[in-house]
Amino acid sequence: MPTSTWTRHHVLSLADFTAAEYDIVLQTAASFQEVLSRRTKKVPALQGQVVANLFFEPSTRTRSSFELAAKRLSADTLNFAASTSSMTKGETILDTAKTYLAMGTDIMVIRHKEAGVPNAIAQEMDRLGVRVSVLNAGDGQHEHPSQGLLDLFTICSLIDPANPRLELLKGKKIAIVGDILHSRVARSNIWSLIASGAQVHLAAPPTLLPKFFAEYIFEDEPVPPGQLFIHWELEPALQNADFVMTLRLQKERMTAHLLPSLREYHQLFGITRAKLQRCQPNVKVLHPGPVNRGVEISSDLMDDPEFSLIQSQVTSGVAVRMALLYLIGSGKT
Amino acid sequence: MPTSTWTRHHVLSLADFTAAEYDIVLQTAASFQEVLSRRTKKVPALQGQVVANLFFEPSTRTRSSFELAAKRLSADTLNFAASTSSMTKGETILDTAKTYLAMGTDIMVIRHKEAGVPNAIAQEMDRLGVRVSVLNAGDGQHEHPSQGLLDLFTICSLIDPANPRLELLKGKKIAIVGDILHSRVARSNIWSLIASGAQVHLAAPPTLLPKFFAEYIFEDEPVPPGQLFIHWELEPALQNADFVMTLRLQKERMTAHLLPSLREYHQLFGITRAKLQRCQPNVKVLHPGPVNRGVEISSDLMDDPEFSLIQSQVTSGVAVRMALLYLIGSGKT
Amino acid sequence: MPTSTWTRHHVLSLADFTAAEYDIVLQTAASFQEVLSRRTKKVPALQGQVVANLFFEPSTRTRSSFELAAKRLSADTLNFAASTSSMTKGETILDTAKTYLAMGTDIMVIRHKEAGVPNAIAQEMDRLGVRVSVLNAGDGQHEHPSQGLLDLFTICSLIDPANPRLELLKGKKIAIVGDILHSRVARSNIWSLIASGAQVHLAAPPTLLPKFFAEYIFEDEPVPPGQLFIHWELEPALQNADFVMTLRLQKERMTAHLLPSLREYHQLFGITRAKLQRCQPNVKVLHPGPVNRGVEISSDLMDDPEFSLIQSQVTSGVAVRMALLYLIGSGKT
Structure with a gap:
């Protein structure tokens, strides 16, 4: 798959996506679409990696889609539901993200009702010099x-x-x-x-x-x-x-x-x-x-x-999210 | 295991179960009961398949039993909890089921407080000509x-x-x-x-x-x-x-x-x-x-x-649910 | 790893921990800390075993840490959230625990807002003569x-x-x-x-x-x-x-x-x-x-x-919980 030219570490917005990046995502998703038509729909690409779904805003559809994409890449998944979380205990969002970082999360998939939260977490991760990636799964009225x-x-x-x-x-x-x-x-x-x-x-x-x-x-x-x-x-x-x-x-x-x-x-x-x-x-x-x-x-x-x-669209969603997790996760060698 | 004569695609009710079908379930469950007594209680039968637990009515016991049965057959599982779902967002139940279908679900385990919901979903799946199976995990006062x-x-x-x-x-x-x-x-x-x-x-x-x-x-x-x-x-x-x-x-x-x-x-x-x-x-x-x-x-x-x-009964529950998932899932070659 | 001298079946309190036991946990955790620094952070130690997280008191951090520890030992995990459970249906805590026992749980990780609940469950398991282990994940103001x-x-x-x-x-x-x-x-x-x-x-x-x-x-x-x-x-x-x-x-x-x-x-x-x-x-x-x-x-x-x-501390948490699950789980041969 055409990952050689992929250098993006987080996916937060499409505003600065290049034509080459769009094409790499489309081609990688096409390969995974083919995997999904097989009887055994799993590949070992992210085995041993941890994908944490941090959904501060509840969602069934998008969370299930990301979870399934991660599982089909053989990653381990952690789900965080805001309702039962420390958020009600006064912890800041950045501290929650840093807790999942410290546990060993490789990729954080983040949804929040406020615009800019995934960006803020990605910036903090970069400031800390860690290799964890952030995927924006919808932030306020900003981007998805x-x-x-x-x-x-x-x-x-x-x-x-x-x-x-x-x-x-x-x-x-x-x-x-x-x-x-x-x-x-x-x-x-x-x-x-x-x-x-x-x-x-x-x-x-x-x-x-x-x-x-x-x-x-x-x-x-x-x-x-x-x-x-x-x-x-x-x-x-x-x-x-x-x-x-x-x-x-x-x-x-x-x-x-x-x-x-x-x-x-x-x-x-x-x-x-x-x-x-x-x-x-x-x-x-x-x-x-x-x-x-x-x-x-x-x-x-x-x-x-x-x-x-x-x-x-729903079917494409799993293939495209597999592509994004794969492109980002394969950079972590 | 005696799957050769199993042709049922959904399990919605026992009203029309044949004596032969009862016996196949009993014998298959007996085989899995034996698997469960081993130290390593997993078999690869449903590897790469996706079992979605769509519990529109909350349940811990039955959901855990089905989830464990699916995991022991090496399937990937998705859990849907009605409380945090799109149901509150105005989506119909059939549309929710079709979303999980489009994501690539192979078997849907469905509980709902209204009688007939699993049947309605199974009918819709058949009408669409797709191979997804429906297991009734309790519908209203109808059947379990x-x-x-x-x-x-x-x-x-x-x-x-x-x-x-x-x-x-x-x-x-x-x-x-x-x-x-x-x-x-x-x-x-x-x-x-x-x-x-x-x-x-x-x-x-x-x-x-x-x-x-x-x-x-x-x-x-x-x-x-x-x-x-x-x-x-x-x-x-x-x-x-x-x-x-x-x-x-x-x-x-x-x-x-x-x-x-x-x-x-x-x-x-x-x-x-x-x-x-x-x-x-x-x-x-x-x-x-x-x-x-x-x-x-x-x-x-x-x-x-x-x-x-x-x-x-609780122990039998895991073995019987493994049998049902196995019998239904193995038909999907 | 130095498990030969480990005989403890439940971890409920540190009040009676021996110096030798502390040292075994510390050394085993150090080994797992090393595993966690690798790209593939999984070991097959508990493959086929079931770890049930019974969190009668909600918690994101501790539950995620135990869940990740179990997954990295290749165990299957079941999560129980008190809010959607039979607890509201009049079932006693011991009956809930016995249900998870009967499903085939090997290790129960228990958090409850009342002191003594994990002990009571562990005693009941011992009285029943079963091999399931109990890990106290925080009970009231008693111990963690x-x-x-x-x-x-x-x-x-x-x-x-x-x-x-x-x-x-x-x-x-x-x-x-x-x-x-x-x-x-x-x-x-x-x-x-x-x-x-x-x-x-x-x-x-x-x-x-x-x-x-x-x-x-x-x-x-x-x-x-x-x-x-x-x-x-x-x-x-x-x-x-x-x-x-x-x-x-x-x-x-x-x-x-x-x-x-x-x-x-x-x-x-x-x-x-x-x-x-x-x-x-x-x-x-x-x-x-x-x-x-x-x-x-x-x-x-x-x-x-x-x-x-x-x-x-958060990173150590995963390694230490892997060590506890491993020490307890390896006794189950």
Whole structure:
């Protein structure tokens, strides 16, 4: 597998991922996808290494996916659930991370409701001069890089299963629909899609997609010309789209008065078979899950394998996380 | 091991188990019982396969038993705890199951407080044409087949440890005592005991054992003649009984005004050394656990190895669950 | 490894540990410390054995440490979390333990908020004549023997990494500072330090260190002459100390009116760089974690590797727990 050029020690964000790095992840994940189709789905790559899942914010789906990826690489796993932890005992997050470091953890997979926690832990590890790696499994509204990479892998493997690579998306039109403002998934996807040369069309109600969003994302860099578009209506985003990425709508947005009602949201921004008529004929729909059926996407569309890539995304998730653990873990010789 | 004739893909209920299937489970469990007596209690049968324990209803005992059974077959295990799950995030149960399917789960062990959930998931898996198997680990007041099978194995191995088989129970009198109405354990036991040719005597207060219970269980089929008896008093059920199966009394039955008091319940239906005088001299007592000491069974009787099979049931549980996982998992070549 | 003379079946308390036993644990832990520095940190010593972590009182740190120790010895692990358990279903603790026994558990690691629970379970196992071992992972305010042993190992390995042994502490002055009265860690440390021939100086406010404490600990035995000293001020305990063991301050002590305020506690008994001036020049500070930064110890001191052994303690914890599991588990041939 093409690990020779991989030098990244932590995976915290896709903002500074290079085209070469994307391609190494895609190719490594493709190799593991092949392993997963065998009857015995294990490889001894990380035998004797310890992967600690430090989920300060609870999650079943992402935690199970990382846990399974680690087990299939023959690593030992430790699960940390915030609810039963020392966090309630006054320990700082950095001290918790350092405890797992001192126990001999090789890779820390970290989810936290505050943006920046995985970065802070990675910085502390580097300051201490230790070889432990940090994988961001979702931090606040900041990033969810493994989700961005698995979405990328899902799309690219659909186009060319034997050789998924970034350039396959050049010129494709991809709509991202929903609660852009609060979505770490959207942020990670924007980075990878822009890097691929795709056209990214964001669509959401104004409360969930402020005018200044593009500048906010790209900070000091110029917004890439001809690559990022913002819409307060769904139709222009769907027009001739090759892929539609829907985002999960957090119910708590309702109580914050950012939305009129789930029903109205579905009417305006929910993806249905009828609305997909505007897209390319072979358009595909993605969703990071868990899905609120009938809100972000109509129930029948979600179950239609002709349109929905949702199951595919989950399967890709294990392969992509195996790839990330493998690329990072193999550096530890 | 005698797997050649095993064709069942899911284990959801004992209602349609054949005599041959019971015997295959009993013989396979006997082989694993022997493995468990060795110092190294592992076999590589399910290496590389993934067993997901999806416990929508919490349970320590049954989950640990299935987890240990899976680990001893060298499978990888994933635990899903409803409390920290996406269930609270609006995802449907079928979508949760399909997520674990997409991750690459081979066998799903499912417990849910609603009857029929494991069946619904199994049907969906079959509809999708995938090879994943579903094991019912207790659904509402419907069935708890692995408990029924481990009770059967416990009794049959006592009678003939070298060759436990269904016919050993022919003509035996077995009393099932307690909250029959709400018990999934009772339902699964009734199926296996009736199939064995045993005489099954149910005993409970009228509120916990309605008159129409037998018809309710057997639905369109005729109640088997001379095999199932209903009593609203304990004594006739115990008279000359070979085995007494006590059921767990859910404390919440009290608040529903189905019982006068725990003390009165114990006086009328609790099993004590004195009451066992009516039974066969070598009578044995079973209980699925966890036991309310001094309610369903007197504390001294529970601890008396001459009468109690309770510890034996727990040990049998691991062997029987290994057998089920093995029989189902080996079909996946 | 020097297991030939090890005969202890349970580890419940350090009160009756012999000098030879301390030395066997220290030497075995040193061997495992070496294993942990390798890339593949696993040994097959306990393959096929089952270690059940029965944590009736929640804990992340100690549970993870025992779990990792067991996995590195290639044991299978089962985790029991009190919150989702049968405990809420009326089952007694002994019945829960007997259930895990019947499932085939080889070693039970037990934490409970009541003192004496691990002893009671160990007695029951011995009464039943079974080979299962019990490791006390903290019981109420009684003992936390694995913590006492890891503190001992941390100190002794610092003095002579190649050959850590009890006699290295003879004549050393060791201060134990903080909530002595409620601390199971303090009790376990007092036993091992007294056994080593060290001078142990306890320092705490009078509410957390009653006058009769020494007699209370040593019960019928005489308080060892010239080995145990009690101070209601910090300074005499620190004077020329070689090691300072700080204890965790439970926040709930505040609400019980045993302390004026955290700030005042820190001023009087918190360890700072300035206060360490009274100690030996190469003094080291320990804390069992999790630390309330700025309460028991100043934040900068905690992070200073010249003084703090806190990270070292966590690493030692895995090695010492591997040693205990190994010594106990290897007896089961």
